[in-house]
Amino acid sequence: MTIDGALRDIEEDADFVIVGSGASGATCARWLSAAGCSVVVLEEGAPAKVGKGDGLDAMSRLYRSAGAAMTVGKDRMALLQGRCVGGSTVVAGGIQSGLPEAVWREWVARDARWAQRLPWEALEMARERMDAELSVHKTPRELWGETGAAFFRALPGQASPTWRNTPGCQGSGRCLQGCPHRGKTSADLSLLPQAEQYGARIYARCKVERILMEGHVAKGVRGRFESGKLMTARARKAVILATSPIHTPWLLLQSGLRNVGQGWRCHPRAVLTGLFHKPVHTGPAASLAMESVVHGAADVHLQTLELPRSWAASRVPGLGPALASRLEQMDHIAVWGSSVRAEATGSIRRGPWGPRVHYETLRKDRVLLLKSLAVLAEAMLQAGAMEVWPGIDGAPEVVTSVKQARELALIDPAPGLTQLFATDFFGGVAVDERFQVEGVSGLVVADASLLPTSTGVSPMSTIMAVATIVAERWAAA
Numbered sequence: 001m002t003i004d005g006a007l008r009d010i011e012e013d014a015d016f017v018i019v020g021s022g023a024s025g026a027t028c029a030r031w032l033s034a035a036g037c038s039v040v041v042l043e044e045g046a047p048a049k050v051g052k053g054d055g056l057d058a059m060s061r062l063y064r065s066a067g068a069a070m071t072v073g074k075d076r077m078a079l080l081q082g083r084c085v086g087g088s089t090v091v092a093g094g095i096q097s098g099l100p101e102a103v104w105r106e107w108v109a110r111d112a113r114w115a116q117r118l119p120w121e122a123l124e125m126a127r128e129r130m131d132a133e134l135s136v137h138k139t140p141r142e143l144w145g146e147t148g149a150a151f152f153r154a155l156p157g158q159a160s161p162t163w164r165n166t167p168g169c170q171g172s173g174r175c176l177q178g179c180p181h182r183g184k185t186s187a188d189l190s191l192l193p194q195a196e197q198y199g200a201r202i203y204a205r206c207k208v209e210r211i212l213m214e215g216h217v218a219k220g221v222r223g224r225f226e227s228g229k230l231m232t233a234r235a236r237k238a239v240i241l242a243t244s245p246i247h248t249p250w251l252l253l254q255s256g257l258r259n260v261g262q263g264w265r266c267h268p269r270a271v272l273t274g275l276f277h278k279p280v281h282t283g284p285a286a287s288l289a290m291e292s293v294v295h296g297a298a299d300v301h302l303q304t305l306e307l308p309r310s311w312a313a314s315r316v317p318g319l320g321p322a323l324a325s326r327l328e329q330m331d332h333i334a335v336w337g338s339s340v341r342a343e344a345t346g347s348i349r350r351g352p353w354g355p356r357v358h359y360e361t362l363r364k365d366r367v368l369l370l371k372s373l374a375v376l377a378e379a380m381l382q383a384g385a386m387e388v389w390p391g392i393d394g395a396p397e398v399v400t401s402v403k404q405a406r407e408l409a410l411i412d413p414a415p416g417l418t419q420l421f422a423t424d425f426f427g428g429v430a431v432d433e434r435f436q437v438e439g440v441s442g443l444v445v446a447d448a449s450l451l452p453t454s455t456g457v458s459p460m461s462t463i464m465a466v467a468t469i470v471a472e473r474w475a476a477a
């Protein structure tokens with residue numbers, strides 16, 4: 001049973017103290033505890049209580065800052081992360097995509113040591129192990145939904161059903177609000193209960209504020225419960241940071257380390273909305289049923305999205321009677337998205353209320369994004385949309401022809417041209433051969449902060465594979 005907060009100061013000691021209970025932390029806890037190590041997990045958020053409420057309700061209970069965190073820079077980019085036991089896995093769409101080998105080769109070309117740190121065969125084996133653990137499977141035809149089927153028809157040979165960790169999916173399209181049917185093997189329902197069976201102790205509502213160091217050796221962490229009481233957790237073998245590439249660099253900076261937070265990356269994402277002549281939400285549909293991944297020179301990831309009505313409604317343009325009439329047709333409205341493997345890098349810095357993410361896309365990233373949105377708009381029209389609403393500065397409010405759709409690629413790619421958001425984050429911490437923060441013994445990074453670049457595909461599968469390798473190496477230490 002997860003320990004939900006504390007009304008007195010707590011002291012703990014264990015072989016491993018893991019900070020963060022999301023994709024990377026839960027994976028480490030699962031494998032380290034199964035290997036016979038004692039494990040304490042500290043999680044800032046509360047136990048995940050998934051309700052049947054609307055998107056705003058989920059935002060306030062399961063997301064960090066209710067989903068309102070933004071980057072600092074000229075782009076308008078929201079940063080979405082889970083903040084609860086299970087982390088972002090609770091609100092993730094469930095897509096599990098293996099790392100493209102071309103991306104791994106790029107890492108090794110940048111620095112040959114990646115071939116030893118994360119050998120390709122080890123990554124593949126770890127991915128297969130996690131796929132089996134989480135019951136990953138291809139989205140079946142009956143859960144494509146109308147929009148998924150339309151996407152599949154409109155992008156022949158390019159679109160394919162997603163692979164997801166949703167063995168009990170009933171197609172209610174609510175993954176981003178947390179699954180009300182417990183149909184998704186999010187960490188709170190899979191890896192963490194397994195870890196607890198092996199003896200791991202998981203504390204919720206406990207924010208780690210500082211790493212305790214003796215010289216250049218990490219000895220434990222100091223945290224604070226929501227109640228104000230203190231947690232002191234000492235690690236006999238290592239402190240494992242698994243709080244995401246936004247919070248891991250921040251925690252290191254808070255703890256007095258320097259030279260961290262640089263080289264941060266993400267997958268900037270934008271969506272298009274389309275009005276179809278017939279209802280497109282008529283039967284069961286998985287949240288992210290269909291995707292199209294383009295690798296090589298242009299790394300682009302196109303997806304269908306089943307969003308809460310309140311979120312989809314925020315993408316509907318117009319004012320007064322025009323807006324009202326469109327909102328009356330919500331059942332005819334589909335949202336499709338595109339994310340790009342941006343080359344821009346940013347940095348994590350300390351702000352007055354937590355991490356500040358300084359980031360701005362490069363012109364070439366925005367050009368790629370516009371091209372991908374043009375492809376998506378054309379596909380939407382071919383799939384039967386009467387109108388596409390791009391929501392891009394400089395574009396018509398309503399696109400109704402293929403010519404107009406193609407012209408989206410030619411818009412001036414100025415920063416801030418459309419509302420961006422990101423859920424996938426990478427980089428910011430340099431590690432040594434044992435995944436320790438360079439120059440600090442016993443301070444291990446297990447999340448995507450250690451990755452040299454972005455993955456180009458949905459990252460959770462890679463993050464879990466990397467965390468599995470980190471756990472295996474340290475269990476054997």
Ligand SMILES: Cc1cc2nc3c(=O)[nH]c(=O)nc-3n(C[C@H](O)[C@H](O)[C@H](O)COP(=O)(O)OP(=O)(O)OC[C@H]3O[C@@H](n4cnc5c(N)ncnc54)[C@H](O)[C@@H]3O)c2cc1C
Pocket residue numbers: 019020021022023024025042043044045080081082083084085086087088089091092093094095096097176206207208209242243244245247251288423424425447448457458459460461463
């Ligand atoms: C809405 C959404 C949809 C997504 N969909 C997909 C998808 O379909 N497929 C995919 O591959 N990826 C998806 N992702 C991305 C994926 O979920 C993340 O890449 C992955 O979960 C990151 O793993 P992590 O362990 O680094 O961080 P998280 O899973 O975010 O977990 C980090 C945890 O650390 C906790 N924490 C942070 N700071 C502290 C602290 N100081 N003390 C204690 N605890 C702390 C946080 O509260 C959080 O619970 C999605 C993400 C979001 C937000």
Ligand code: SF4
Pocket residue numbers: 094166168169170171172173174175176178179180181182183184285286287
């Ligand atoms: S689509 Fe609905 S039923 Fe399926 S996993 Fe997501 S939330 Fe659960």
